Amino acid sequence: MGQESEELLKAADNLVQSISEYSTEIDRECRLPQPLVSQLKDAGFFRMMLGKEFGGLGVDPVTAARVVERLSAAN
Numbered sequence: 001m002g003q004e005s006e007e008l009l010k011a012a013d014n015l016v017q018s019i020s021e022y023s024t025e026i027d028r029e030c031r032l033p034q035p036l037v038s039q040l041k042d043a044g045f046f047r048m049m050l051g052k053e054f055g056g057l058g059v060d061p062v063t064a065a066r067v068v069e070r071l072s073a074a075n
């Protein structure tokens with residue numbers, strides 16, 4: 001696994017607490033709060049599977065699944 005993949009996984013682990021803190025609001029509003037969306041964007045999650053030639057991170061599907069798994073466990 002490359003350094004970029006490790007950084008994404010670490011970023012996902014770091015966001016777990018923040019996601020948990022927003023869980024009531026997420027459930028009530030049926031959407032992600034803007035501050036959380038900004039955190040997810042800043043971490044690169046929205047472009048992790050986009051090819052590098054298009055400005056994405058181009059991570060492998062296994063890493064992407066691990067990131068989603070870690071984020072999903074928070075709520």
